[in-house]
Amino acid sequence: MDEATVAEVGEFDVIRRLVGERPPAADRTVLLDTGDDAAVLSAADSRVVTCTDMLVEGRHFRLDWSAPADVGGKAIAQNAADIAAMGGGCTGFLVAIGCPPSTPVRVLEEISAGARAEAARAGAAIVGGDLVQARQLVLSVTALGTLDGRRAVRRAGARPSDVLAVCGGTGASAAGLALLQAGWGMPGCAVALDDAVAARLIAAHVRPRPPYAAGPQAAAAGATAMIDVSDGLAADLGHIAEDSGVVLRVDPARLRGDAGGGAGFDDLRSAADAFGADPWEWVLGGGEDHPLAATFPAAGPLPEGWRAVGTVHAPGDAPAGSGRTPAEPAVLFGDSAYGGAPGWVAFGR
Amino acid sequence: MDEATVAEVGEFDVIRRLVGERPPAADRTVLLDTGDDAAVLSAADSRVVTCTDMLVEGRHFRLDWSAPADVGGKAIAQNAADIAAMGGGCTGFLVAIGCPPSTPVRVLEEISAGARAEAARAGAAIVGGDLVQARQLVLSVTALGTLDGRRAVRRAGARPSDVLAVCGGTGASAAGLALLQAGWGMPGCAVALDDAVAARLIAAHVRPRPPYAAGPQAAAAGATAMIDVSDGLAADLGHIAEDSGVVLRVDPARLRGDAGGGAGFDDLRSAADAFGADPWEWVLGGGEDHPLAATFPAAGPLPEGWRAVGTVHAPGDAPAGSGRTPAEPAVLFGDSAYGGAPGWVAFGR
Numbered sequence: 001m002d003e004a005t006v007a008e009v010g011e012f013d014v015i016r017r018l019v020g021e022r023p024p025a026a027d028r029t030v031l032l033d034t035g036d037d038a039a040v041l042s043a044a045d046s047r048v049v050t051c052t053d054m055l056v057e058g059r060h061f062r063l064d065w066s067a068p069a070d071v072g073g074k075a076i077a078q079n080a081a082d083i084a085a086m087g088g089g090c091t092g093f094l095v096a097i098g099c100p101p102s103t104p105v106r107v108l109e110e111i112s113a114g115a116r117a118e119a120a121r122a123g124a125a126i127v128g129g130d131l132v133q134a135r136q137l138v139l140s141v142t143a144l145g146t147l148d149g150r151r152a153v154r155r156a157g158a159r160p161s162d163v164l165a166v167c168g169g170t171g172a173s174a175a176g177l178a179l180l181q182a183g184w185g186m187p188g189c190a191v192a193l194d195d196a197v198a199a200r201l202i203a204a205h206v207r208p209r210p211p212y213a214a215g216p217q218a219a220a221a222g223a224t225a226m227i228d229v230s231d232g233l234a235a236d237l238g239h240i241a242e243d244s245g246v247v248l249r250v251d252p253a254r255l256r257g258d259a260g261g262g263a264g265f266d267d268l269r270s271a272a273d274a275f276g277a278d279p280w281e282w283v284l285g286g287g288e289d290h291p292l293a294a295t296f297p298a299a300g301p302l303p304e305g306w307r308a309v310g311t312v313h314a315p316g317d318a319p320a321g322s323g324r325t326p327a328e329p330a331v332l333f334g335d336s337a338y339g340g341a342p343g344w345v346a347f348g349r
Numbered sequence: 350m351d352e353a354t355v356a357e358v359g360e361f362d363v364i365r366r367l368v369g370e371r372p373p374a375a376d377r378t379v380l381l382d383t384g385d386d387a388a389v390l391s392a393a394d395s396r397v398v399t400c401t402d403m404l405v406e407g408r409h410f411r412l413d414w415s416a417p418a419d420v421g422g423k424a425i426a427q428n429a430a431d432i433a434a435m436g437g438g439c440t441g442f443l444v445a446i447g448c449p450p451s452t453p454v455r456v457l458e459e460i461s462a463g464a465r466a467e468a469a470r471a472g473a474a475i476v477g478g479d480l481v482q483a484r485q486l487v488l489s490v491t492a493l494g495t496l497d498g499r500r501a502v503r504r505a506g507a508r509p510s511d512v513l514a515v516c517g518g519t520g521a522s523a524a525g526l527a528l529l530q531a532g533w534g535m536p537g538c539a540v541a542l543d544d545a546v547a548a549r550l551i552a553a554h555v556r557p558r559p560p561y562a563a564g565p566q567a568a569a570a571g572a573t574a575m576i577d578v579s580d581g582l583a584a585d586l587g588h589i590a591e592d593s594g595v596v597l598r599v600d601p602a603r604l605r606g607d608a609g610g611g612a613g614f615d616d617l618r619s620a621a622d623a624f625g626a627d628p629w630e631w632v633l634g635g636g637e638d639h640p641l642a643a644t645f646p647a648a649g650p651l652p653e654g655w656r657a658v659g660t661v662h663a664p665g666d667a668p669a670g671s672g673r674t675p676a677e678p679a680v681l682f683g684d685s686a687y688g689g690a691p692g693w694v695a696f697g698r
Binding site: 006007010011031032035036037038039040041042043044045046047048049050051052053054055056058059060082083085086088092094095096097098101127128129130132133134135136138140142143144145147152154155226227228243347 | 355356359360380381384385386387388389390391392393394395396397398399400401402403404405407408409431432434435437441443444445446447450476477478479481482483484485487489491492493494496501503504575576577592696
């Protein structure tokens with residue numbers, strides 16, 4: 001196995017080894033590729049959607065928990081999910097990498113391969129980047145996308161009487177992270193859990209697969225507000241509630257299916273039993289599953305893959321059923337606000 | 350002075366303090382600003398130019414040498430210069446920051462203010478970003494731009510008989526860096542140099558001011574190839590020579606004016622004397638001045654601010670004047686290739 005380091009091989013040769021075949025789907029959008037001062041992408045309807053996320057080793061990923069390819073894939077996934085959450089499709093990615101000079105080139109090649117594979121899943125290519133020396137491994141990804149003539153779907157826009165729906169589930173990633181933190185698969189790990197269940201939950205954490213196509217489909221179906229659920233369901237629905245000035249009332253029974261990443265609520269319950277934990281902490285508070293949440297007009301049918309999980313209300317509205325509607329924007333699960341962990345905290349311990 | 354740390358203030362409140370007024374010039378291009386999953390920018394001619402650069406503390410900047418505002422400004426400048434080098438104008442920037450939890454919020458506010466000021470100089474706003482925890486301060490900037498119907502000017506495209514021209518000079522940044530490395534302004538610094546000269550050279554290093562407008566102007570004037578000179582004049586002209594398959598012959602006498610950043614060749618000579626160094630090492634090998642270099646058809650006049658410094662030749666052409674033209678793409682200064690430092694090496698010591 002080639003364990004030559006970045007310092008030994010040198011910047012330009014490493015970059016050459018990181019640039020792979022462009023997926024055919026990207027030929028439509030890439031007008032000018034890597035290798036010049038900048039890349040040029042098409043922006044069909046004269047608008048470009050764009051966002052950026054930085055991932056830091058030891059903070060957002062650990063190479064003893066995630067294969068390098070999974071790290072690269074996740075960096076792309078979380079940006080592409082943000083594009084989808086505006087109703088956009090991806091047209092290209094830029095990937096800047098900082099790493100110690102002692103980093104094996106193989107690690108960067110695997111990160112790059114994983115990033116390219118996930119970019120291809122999102123229908124686009126990596127068209128540029130940077131490679132610099134840093135004390136720890138840092139990935140900074142920028143995604144660019146197209147709305148193809150559709151209106152951008154914001155966090156603001158949910159209206160009373162809309163239906164709240166999700167595409168994908170939550171909880172599996174947090175459960176998978178808990179397993180990794182408990183040393184799952186290492187000698188001496190005391191967690192008693194079925195191997196297949198653990199594998200599903202860990203896969204959900206290290207290889208999130210956001211439903212990219214569901215974003216543009218929701219926009220086309222008239223979604224009034226939408227968000228990528230990255231920090232936790234309660235926290236991110238809170239952004240829709242705040243920005244839209246509405247109360248979201250979620251029916252917890254409707255969350256008992258998909259837990260994200262191919263795992264189900266039963267998987268969460270098994271894992272929670274093994275930890276003596278509450279699976280709802282993961283469903284409501286756990287981040288990094290990257291389903292989409294959106295509100296739709298009540299009249300129309302939901303697009304394929306979306307399921308209704310709640311309703312939208314004006315703050316202070318007359319009680320609906322047994323519940324009271326708060327006077328301020330809020331998210332209710334059943335009749336209660338979620339009082340657990342506040343979702344991902346960037347500068348927490 | 351408020352020395353509250355990022356950890357004390359928290360991600361969302363810090364971000365709120367970093368987002369400033371949008372410059373009026375950006376109203377035209379920013380369709381949807383920070384605060385949602387992604388931003389939306391106009392792309393008037395249905396294309397978007399984009400590039401990214403990562404800056405790492407201790408590697409690309411030092412906070413004892415550069416004020417935080419200068420660090421933010423330089424991070425924007427080097428990306429905006431790449432957009433200009435394609436013939437583009439900037440439409441927006443994304444800024445991702447990684448920093449230790451102990452970082453004073455003031456430092457981030459100043460970085461952000463400097464970045465916003467330089468973005469405004471480039472005619473655009475910062476429309477999104479990320480803020481995460483990292484062991485050292487890392488800035489990753491992505492620039493987006495428009496070609497406004499112009500052809501993208503690549504590194505490939507220079508043709509024999511074209512004129513080689515630059516807008517801005519080189520050497521001042523490297524001389525300024527040498528002064529900082531020698532402890533200029535610190536007790537015990539042995540370098541004997543006029544204060545005003547040193548100030549000009551150091552300013553060129555910490556506050557590069559690339560000639561953004563000159564890029565689109567060159568494109569409109571028919572530039573056949575263009576590059577942002579960031580790694581050193583010899584190294585970056587080498588990219589044009591390689592990618593275009595030509596020999597570039599530079600007349601050193603024509604480089605004896607502007608040294609970049611408001612400094613002149615006389616400033617370089619004074620500083621070089623003080624170090625017992627050769628000013629040409631800085632002119633030909635020094636990076637980070639960010640002038641633009643381009644080739645133009647010989648027939649037309651050069652756009653304002655550009656000055657001819659050389660000529661373009663086919664490899665192996667019959668000797669022109671006293672010089673022989675090499676059989677391979679190359680850059681000649683007078684009749685010799687530059688044999689000094691190879692320009693910026695990303696993973697060098």
